[in-house]
Amino acid sequence: MSSSSKPSKTTDPKDSAAADKSKEPQKHAFTLEEDDEFEDFPVEDWKESETDMQNPPGGRLWEESWDDDDTTEDFSTQLREELKKNPTK
Amino acid sequence: MPPPSPPPLLAQFLDIVSNSRIHQNHEQLSRCLLLSPASLLNSPPMITLMTELRGYNHRDSVEGVLAQDWPGFVDVIVAYLDYVKSVHSKINSSIEDMLGWFSNLKEFMGVLNPVFNSVQGTIFVTVIKAASALFASSALRIDALSRNPRCPCSEAAMNVLLRSFNSTLGERTAATATAPTLRTIGKKAATVRLANDLFKLYFKLNQIRLCATIHSNIKTASIPSYLDLYPKSEQCAYNYYHGRHYFYADQFMNALTTLERAYVLARPRDHKQRKLIARYMIAAAIILGKFPSDALLARPECAGLGGMFLPICHAIRLGDFRGFRRALGDEGPESGRKRFWIRTELYLTLKLRCQILLWRGLVRRAFLLTRSEQTGMRKKGPPTLDMRHILILARFLHGPERVDNPLFLGEGFHRDEDSDTDSDLGDDETSYFGLRLATVDVECTIISLLDQGFIKGYIARQSSGPVLVLGKSDAFPPVAELYREERFPEEDVMESDYEGGPFSTHMASAGGGGGGSVVRLSGVKPIGFKG
Numbered sequence: 001m002s003s004s005s006k007p008s009k010t011t012d013p014k015d016s017a018a019a020d021k022s023k024e025p026q027k028h029a030f031t032l033e034e035d036d037e038f039e040d041f042p043v044e045d046w047k048e049s050e051t052d053m054q055n056p057p058g059g060r061l062w063e064e065s066w067d068d069d070d071t072t073e074d075f076s077t078q079l080r081e082e083l084k085k086n087p088t089k
Numbered sequence: 090m091p092p093p094s095p096p097p098l099l100a101q102f103l104d105i106v107s108n109s110r111i112h113q114n115h116e117q118l119s120r121c122l123l124l125s126p127a128s129l130l131n132s133p134p135m136i137t138l139m140t141e142l143r144g145y146n147h148r149d150s151v152e153g154v155l156a157q158d159w160p161g162f163v164d165v166i167v168a169y170l171d172y173v174k175s176v177h178s179k180i181n182s183s184i185e186d187m188l189g190w191f192s193n194l195k196e197f198m199g200v201l202n203p204v205f206n207s208v209q210g211t212i213f214v215t216v217i218k219a220a221s222a223l224f225a226s227s228a229l230r231i232d233a234l235s236r237n238p239r240c241p242c243s244e245a246a247m248n249v250l251l252r253s254f255n256s257t258l259g260e261r262t263a264a265t266a267t268a269p270t271l272r273t274i275g276k277k278a279a280t281v282r283l284a285n286d287l288f289k290l291y292f293k294l295n296q297i298r299l300c301a302t303i304h305s306n307i308k309t310a311s312i313p314s315y316l317d318l319y320p321k322s323e324q325c326a327y328n329y330y331h332g333r334h335y336f337y338a339d340q341f342m343n344a345l346t347t348l349e350r351a352y353v354l355a356r357p358r359d360h361k362q363r364k365l366i367a368r369y370m371i372a373a374a375i376i377l378g379k380f381p382s383d384a385l386l387a388r389p390e391c392a393g394l395g396g397m398f399l400p401i402c403h404a405i406r407l408g409d410f411r412g413f414r415r416a417l418g419d420e421g422p423e424s425g426r427k428r429f430w431i432r433t434e435l436y437l438t439l440k441l442r443c444q445i446l447l448w449r450g451l452v453r454r455a456f457l458l459t460r461s462e463q464t465g466m467r468k469k470g471p472p473t474l475d476m477r478h479i480l481i482l483a484r485f486l487h488g489p490e491r492v493d494n495p496l497f498l499g500e501g502f503h504r505d506e507d508s509d510t511d512s513d514l515g516d517d518e519t520s521y522f523g524l525r526l527a528t529v530d531v532e533c534t535i536i537s538l539l540d541q542g543f544i545k546g547y548i549a550r551q552s553s554g555p556v557l558v559l560g561k562s563d564a565f566p567p568v569a570e571l572y573r574e575e576r577f578p579e580e581d582v583m584e585s586d587y588e589g590g591p592f593s594t595h596m597a598s599a600g601g602g603g604g605g606s607v608v609r610l611s612g613v614k615p616i617g618f619k620g
Contacts, residue, residue, distance in 0.1 A: 036433060037229070038289065038329055039361050040222060045320035052353040061349070062379035064569035068406050071457050075407050080458055082485045088477040088553070 095150035096141040098134060099170075103154040106166055110155070110212055119215035122169050124197075124223050126180050126190065129173065142174045161204035165213070168200035184235045191231055191242055198224060198249045206256040211275045217253055218282040225250065225286035229293055240294055247290050254283040254303070258310050269315050280312060281323040288330035300334045325354035329366050336369055336438070342572060345373040363390035371398050372435050375405070376442045378568025397429060405443060408451025410486040413443065446568060448534050449543045451486065452557070453565045455479045472564070473549070474557040480531045487526055528554060542571050 048054055070076075094100065102121065109118035129135045147170045155163050175193040180186050198220060205213045228246035235242075260276040271278045284303050291299045307313065316324055328351035335344035348370035355363045367390055371381045380402040386395040400416035403409070414420040417440060418427025430436035456474045532555055538544045545560035 036365065037293065038326060038365055040226070041322035041325070041355075041359060041362065044322050046322075046356055048321075050356045051321070052357065060382050061385045062374055062569070063382050064379055065567050066380050066402065066406055067453065067565060067567070069457060071454075073407075075409055075412070076454065076458060079454060079482050079485070083458065083478060083481060086481045088475055088481075 095147070095154070096145065098138045099141050099145075099147060099150060100154070102138060103151060103166070107155050110162060113212060115212060115215040118212060119219055122216050122219075124172075124194070124220055126176050129176050130178055135173070139173055139176065142170055159209060161207055162209070162212075165201050165204050168197045172197040184231070187227075187231045187234070188242075191227060194220075194224060194227070195245055195249065198253075202249065202252050202256065205253060205276070206259070210256065211260075214276055214279045218279045221250055221253060221279070221283050221286045225289055229290070243290050243294055247287065247294070247296075250283055250287050250290070254280065254287060254306075257283060258306055269318065271318050274315070274318070277310065277312065278319075280307065280310065281316070281319045281327050285323060285326040285330060288326075288334075292330070292333065297334065297337050300330065300337075304331060304334065321354055325351050325362065325366075328354060329362070332366075332373075333369055336373055337434075339438075339442075341373045341376045341442075345370060345377060345379075348373060357388075357390075360390045363388075364392075364394070367391050367394060368433060369435075372439060375401060376438070376446075377572050378446065378570075397426070401439065401443065405446045405450050408447055408449070408454045408482075408486075410447055410451070410483075413447055445537065445541070445543065449538055449565065449568070451482060452479055452535065452538065452544060455482050456559065456564075471546070471561050472559045474559060475553070476528060476531055476535065476548075476555045476557060477553070479535070479557075480526065480528055483531060484526050542566065543568065 071080075095103065106118065106121050108114070109121065123129050123132065123135060129139070148167050151166050151170070152163055155166060172193050176190065180190045201213060201217065201220065204210055205217055224246050228240075228242035231242045232240040257276040257278075257280040260274065284307060287303055288300055291297055291303075316327070319327075328347050332344050332346075332348035332351055335341070335347055348366055352363060352366045352370055355366065357363070367385070367388075371385075371391075371394060374381065375398065381391070381395070381398060385391060386399075397416075401413065404411075404413035404416055411420065415423065416426065417430055417436065418424050419440075427436065430439065452474070455478050456472070459474060459478050460472060532548065535544070535548060535557055539546060539548070543565070544557075545564050545566065546558050549556045549558050
C-alpha cells in the first residue's frame, strides 16, 4: 500500500514538505536516536527579539483542513475492490 | 591567641566571600563558589587555592575572617572548601571516582540546604541554582554510566533538590511586591530552575506523577503570574516539562498550548531543545486534528520528524488502520518505528488516541466510495451510508496485511487472511489482531463519533440493518474545529487533584461524557472533558 516506505537516510526538510504536498507519507529517517533529555541552553537568557515571539517565521504551524476527497489513490482502490468482493445485496 | 593568618589566596577568597555577603551580591558569591570540577580545574586561582588547602585546617581561618553572627554561613563556606579539597583531576577516570565526587557534592548540598532555608539564605540563591543544575545532570550521568537500575544518585538528587525547592516556596517577599523583579522575589528566583531539574529527574526515572506536586506548588506560589521575570531558558524548559506533563495526563489542549509557548520561547538556533519540544507538540496537535504544516516540517529542528509523523497523518486522513499500524511500527518491515515511539513515550498515547480519528477517516472514505451508487438510486433526501459497508472495510483493515513476498514480513506480521479467528487473538488488550468486529462494534463506534460531533447525522433502522444518515452539508466537520467549540469545556488543571498518566486510577470511565470511547478504548479519559 501507499503508506509503506523503505528505510531512508534522508533528513532533508524539503523532503518532508514535498511529501506532505503530495499527501503521500514521506520516506522516513530513523535519525532520531540522539539523547532525549532536554538539554540546558548554552546561555541563560536572551532577548525576545531573538525568538519567534516577535519574528514569527513564515507559514502556519498547523494544517486544520486536511480531508481529502480523492478516491483514485491505491488505498481507495483496494477498499473499492473489497466492497466489490463483499456485495451487501 | 589569635588564629594564624590564612594562606594568601585563601585570605583573598574569604575577603571576597565576606564582601559578597555584606553587599548581598548573589552573583559574586556564586562566581566564588565554583562547583563543577571542570570550572575548578580550569581556573588557575582555584588550583592554587586547592594546593593551599591541602593539609591545612581552613575552619579556623573561615571563622576568623567571616563574622560569627551567622554560623550557618561559616558552615557553608567550610563545607565548600572541603568539597574543593576533594576535587582532583581524575574524577572522571572511573565510576568509583565519580561516585566519590558525587558524594562530596551531596555532602556540600546537605550543609547548604538548611542554611538556604533560613531567613538570610537568599544570598545563596544563585549558588543553589548552579548547584542544582550540576547535581541533577551529574546524577543522571553517573547513573547512566554505572547502569545501576536503582539510580541511587538520581534518587539522592531528587530528595536534596526537593528540599531546596520547598525552601524557595517559603519566601514571602513576592506576595507584598506590587511589581516584582527577580531581585525582590528572593529565593523564589531559584524556584523555576529547581523545578526544571526535578522534572528532568522525574521524567528520566519515570516518576512523572511527581510533577503534579511541583506544578501545584508553583501555582499556589503564584509564580505563573510573573513567570516572564525568569530567564527565557528557565521559562522555556518549564513550559516544556509542563506541556509534557499535560500530555502525560491526556490534557492535549493544554499540552499543545504550553508546548507552543515553549517552542516560541526557544531561539531558532536552539535546535536540540526545539526539536524535542516539536516532537511532543506535533503529537498533541495530531490528536487534536491539527497536522504539522509544510512550513513547520521544513524547519531545521524538525528534520526527520516528518518521516515519523506524516505516515500517521496520512493514515488518519484516509482511515487507513493498516497504514497506521505500519506508521507505529506494529506491522510491516520497519520495527524501528515502534522502538522510536516507545522510547519517546508516544506509542500508547498515539495508538489509543488516534483510533477515533481513524474511524472518522474510514467512515468518510466509505461514504466517498459508495456515494456514487447512492446518487444513482436516490434523488432526494440526505446522503446515507450502509453500515455493512463500513463493517466490510473495517474488517478488511483490521485484519493482517496480505503480502506476496514473505521476505518483507516484520515482527508481529500475520499472514492469515481472516483476523476474526481465535487463532489471531493477541494477548495485548490493545492488539489490533483478533478484533472480532461485528455490526454492533461499528454501530457503537458510529454512535461515539456522532456523540462527539466528528460526524453530523443519525442512525436509522432499515430492514437491511442500521444505516448512517448523514447531514446534507458538512457531515464531517474538521476535527480541529471540534476542540475550539465552547461545548468542550476547558480542560481542568490536574495538578492538585489528579496525577494523570495512561494507567492512572483517576481515569474517567469511557462512557462519561461520551467522548473518545471507541472500540477497545475502555478506561481512556475523553479528550476535552473533565475527569
